[in-house]
Amino acid sequence: MSLYCGIACRRKSFWCYRQLSTYVTKTRYLFELKEDDDACKKAQQTGAFYLFHNLAPLLQKSGHQYLAPQHSLFELERLLGKFGQDSQRIEDSVLIGCSEQQEAWFALDLGLNSSSSINASLQKPEVEKELTGSFTELRKALYQLNVKDASLLSTAQALLRWHDTHQFCSRSGQPTKKNMAGSKRVCSSNQIIYYPQMAPVVITLVSDGTRCLLARQSFFPKGMYSALAGFCDIGESLEETVRREVAEEVGLEVERLHYSASQHWPFPNSSLMIACHATVKPGQTEIRLNLRELEAAAWFRHDEVAIALRRNNPYTQQQNGAFPFWLPPKFAIAHQLIKEWVEKPIRFTLPV
Ligand SMILES: NC(=O)C1=CN([C@@H]2O[C@H](COP(=O)(O)OP(=O)(O)OC[C@H]3O[C@@H](n4cnc5c(N)ncnc54)[C@H](O)[C@@H]3O)[C@@H](O)[C@H]2O)C=CC1
Ligand SMILES: [Mg+2]
Incomplete structure (x- = not known):
């Protein structure tokens, strides 16, 4: 079966469409939207838009939670019209996913200067008033969003940031132009294609x-501790990065490691966090802290x-002025890694 079969058959025959799972159908649909500008533009007509202003998503507060409102193309065109903007601006939006019913989801930043440069930034307070929400820093809101919205908005922010910072070709200096979905940019003079990038980072418990x-x-919130993290150097395998980072930051030699999971992380730029468990050589546990990288490091009992994993209100200062020991919130892969260690013994598979 060719790669395109699902898409072609979906249009022509219900029988063939039924051969594919919902997930495969959705994946093929997104693939088509990334490859075909006309299909993507058509998808905007029935799609939903998440709005940003200078990379801060529009959110609405509901109790202790944040909700990420969606807007239709019609609502967006009306909003732009009200603020004297051309609907051409919608072409700056990026595709970030779709529902199981194939409603495509897009993100659009109304604050960043548009790459087509005929559109000025929209004034934040006026737009917030009109949309009854507020553009909120994603890092602050992340833990009060449901997992689906947190993940979607992280992707959106990373992709919007990448487009904002890659408007010119690094070889010719000429403008680059995004495709409709925003999955790439192409130099107008030499046709070099640029794809969104993520930096690989290992996080090791x-x-x-x-x-x-x-x-x-030193910049972590008071009392918060996390697993060791570090960017991969060029030419390194993950195993080599784990070994180097642990040696660099705490002066220990890793003996064995076990891959756990990975997560896209939008801060400060797009990273792919690759989470691992590691053991050190027996009897070699003395920490030699690298103060250029870390403020503190310590061994903690099970x-x-x-107890720290169960703490709900980490920012509460204790009576003696100290902050309790707490851990990154649930959405962060560091939390999942630590939880995994607490809940079950790890089977170490890879020597380093
Ligand atoms: N999602 C999660 O649970 C967690 C995510 N992180 C993320 O992991 C990332 C890496 O952790 P760090 O300890 O800061 O890394 P690190 O230990 O490699 O130190 C950062 C330094 O590495 C250098 N560096 C090398 N390549 C870089 C690149 N591509 N981008 C930026 N700096 C680069 C810079 O000099 C920078 O100051 C951070 O951006 C942080 O946001 C960290 C802990 C938990
Ligand atoms: Mg580090």
């Missing part, structure tokens, strides 16, 4: 068998970590 090693950087 080091254990000595009974305790785990957690650390904090019971201490289990």
Whole structure:
């Protein structure tokens, strides 16, 4: 069966469409929208838009939660018209996913200067008033969004940021033009294609068998500790990065490691977080902190970590002025890695 069969058959025959799972159908649909500008433009007519202003998503508060409102193409055109803007601006939007019913989802930033440059930035307070929401810093709102919206808005922010910072070809200096979906940009003079990029980062929870090693950087919120993280250097395998980062940051030698999971992380730029568990050589547990990288690092017992995982209100200062030891919130892969360590023994598979 050719790669295109599902898409072609879906149009021609219900019988063939039924051969594909919902997930495969959805994936093929998104593939088609990325490849075909006309199909993508058509999808905007029935699609839904998430709005941003200078990379901050429009959110509505509902109790302790944030909701991410969607807008139709019609509502968006009306909004742009009201603020004296051309609907051409909608072409700056990027495709970020679709529903199981194939409603395509897009994100559009109304604050960044449009690449077509005929559109000025829309004034934030006026737009917020009109849309009864507020453009909220994603890092602050991330943990009060449901998982689907948090993930969708992270993707959207990363993609909008990438387009904003890649408007010119690094070889010719000429403008680059995005395709309709925003899955690439092409140089107008030499046709070089640029694709959105993510930097690979390893995040490692080091254990000595009974305790785990957690650390904090000086800019972390008070009391928060996390697993060790570091960018992959060019030419390195993941195993080499884990080994180097642990040695660089806490002066320990990793003995074995086990891959756990991965996560896209939009801050400060797009990273692919690759999470691993690692053990150190027996009897070699003395931490030698690299103060250029970390403010503190320590070994924590299983019971201490289990209690910290359950803490709901980490920012509450204690009576003695100290902040309790707490861990990254649920959405962060660091949390999942630590939870995994607390809940079940890890089977180490890879020597380094
Ligand atoms: N989602 C999660 O659970 C967590 C995510 N992180 C993310 O992991 C990332 C890496 O952690 P760090 O300890 O800061 O890394 P790191 O230990 O590699 O130190 C950062 C330094 O690496 C250098 N560097 C090398 N390549 C870089 C690149 N492509 N981009 C930026 N800097 C680069 C810079 O000098 C920078 O100051 C951070 O951006 C942080 O947001 C960190 C912990 C938890
Ligand atoms: Mg680090």
